[in-house]
Amino acid sequence: MLIPIILSGGAGTRLWPVSREAYPKPFMRIGGGKSLLTQTHERALEVSGNTAPLIVTNRDYYFLSHDELENQQIKPQYMLEPSGRNTAPAIALAALWAIQQKPDACMLVMPADHLIKDTPSFYTAVRHAENLAKDGFLVLFGVKPTGPETGFGYIEMGNKVSEHAQVVQRFVEKPDAVTAARYLAEGNYVWNSGMFCFKASTILDAFATYNPALLEAAREVWNSTKLDGDKMELPASFTALENISIDYAVMEKAKNIAVIPGDFDWSDIGAWKAVAEAIPADASGNTQNDCQTIVIDSRNTHIQTTDRLVAVIGLDNLLVIDTPDALLVADKSRSQEVKEVVNRLKASGHESHKTHRTVARPWGTYTVLQDAPGFKIKRIAVKPGASLSLQMHHHRSEHWVVVSGKAEVINGEQTVVLEANQSTYIPAGNKHRLTNVGNTELALIEVQCGSYLGEDDIVRFEDIYGRVQ
Structure with a gap:
């Protein structure tokens, strides 16, 4: 069994203003109209023989990911992190899950935000990697350089371990332009793609040898994790795990590692220049x-x-x-x-480093139409059957005008049903809830008035999406 593990995290700060903290790079649509996450999921199914992937992601991205992949015939499992801790903790937890699925399972680890158009060549590389993984190797996928790129890490290759793979001599950090040109001329260097293939038992043995403290802490986290439908929410103790990459934690120390210099096209879409290069x-x-x-x-x-x-x-x-x-x-x-623009936006507290004008929520979306002192105007779209939390605001009142669809509104002690061209007023301090009771999208205009209109002025009492602490 080859189990795909999709790592879906990171803010993609070099792709601002499209990629943002609340809507990161995996959800960008590049190369064919589908998001990078969807393309990775479909690629994972193709090369694994339709084995459902495990997606390791932040719990804040669960509903976005779920909506993005809802039309896929084979849907993934989700492992939800309370916060990002780099690739080593994520892979350790994924391996503990995979070995329970099947003791001799092989894992194919792929970031969710890479672009590979030549799937047949990638499939061939995966088959070679799987064969080596079954023999106890930790296999990396290298990409043959097409130019003296300074934005990637490199792998120096040594003697062959098979017809299709070579020994990893050393890992090299992102080089300067002169060094990158020399690597290209020497011909025995490949880009480090950040993709791996190994047996779950092999990588766990490697953790036990080279980073036993991380493995022990990961086991404690895993023992406190419970399956809830299609998702596993890792407990808060996950945030105490060492923030370290799999390269530093294991790969640069291990002896049984090999690299396959892949012939497939590949891009990590790390900056806008790479986006441009992916388009005719x-x-x-x-x-x-x-x-x-x-x-x-x-x-x-x-x-x-x-x-x-x-x-x-x-x-x-x-x-x-x-x-x-x-x-x-x-x-x-x-x-x-x-990324320096994003750093300055964060330092100044500007919301555009985090959110777009249209913000996704588990129940649908809201779009800020105007934001001015004392008032804010939004367009709210609620999916059929979805419901906002039962909530109240200390500092603002709200006027709701239904544009289309049918809304059930709890407003204090009253419950009313509103249709197009009908409205209601919710004073500050009133408990209220909005539910789409129709079979089409509910759209309404919300006008907020008050001394403070921040999104953190929400007190939740009940929520079907688990957002009440």
Whole structure:
């Protein structure tokens, strides 16, 4: 049995303003209209013979992931982290789960935010890796460099251990441009893709040898974890595990490791330059998503927008990334520096580092239409059968106007049913709840008024999504 393990975390700060803390890179749609998470899930099913994957992700992303994959015939299991602790704790917990599924199970570990279009070649590499894993190797997937890339870690390869794999001589951190050019010329270096294949028992033995404290702590976490439907919520004790990558914790110390230099196309979509390279260019080297643009006398420029027309004139080697609440314009060669924008937004407390104007919730979405001192206007969309929590606000009142659908509203001691063009007023301090009792999406306009309109002014009393502490 080959069990796919999909690691779905990370904020993707270099892909701001599309990737944000509350809506990170795995949910971006690149290369065919499907999210990177969906593409990874489908790729995992194809190479594993339709074995349901385990997705290890933050508990805040469970409902987003669940909605993203709800139309898949084979649905994953979820292991939900209370906070990110890097790849070593995630893989240790996944291995403890996998070995219970089948004692000799092989694990195929894949990040959720990589792009691989040549699935047949990847499938071939996985088969070679699985054979080595059955012989007790910890197998890494290397990618043959296509240029002197400074944004990736490298693996130096040694003698062959099979027809398709070589010994790992050493791991190399991201090099400077001169060193990267030398690695490319020498020919025995590959990019470290961050994908692995090994038996669950082999990786657990490696943890026991090279990081026994982490393994012991992971076992204690696992023993306190319970299955709830399709998800396992790791307890708060998970946050005490060492924050360390699998490379540092095990791979750089282990002796039984091998690397397969894959022939498949691969991108970690680590910055906007990589996004541009994943899209076919026009005759002038310009790329764009499926959007409204007017491009005049411009070259090698990437344009991405959502709901409005973007026109550019006389640009060369630039990035133009437009979202409803933020615009990024940058030199393409400096796309790695976008993370510095996010750092400044965090330092100033600006919400755009975390959320978009449209925010996903387990019950649906809300979109901020206007935010000004003393009032805020939102469009709220609730899925059929979904319900917001029973809640109250200390500092704001709310006016709800139904645009379409049918709403059941608990407002203090009263319960009313509202349809299109009907409204209700909820004073500050009133307990209230909104439920979509129709079979189509419920849409309404909410007008908030008050001295403080932050999202943290919510006191929840009951919630079907487990958000009451």
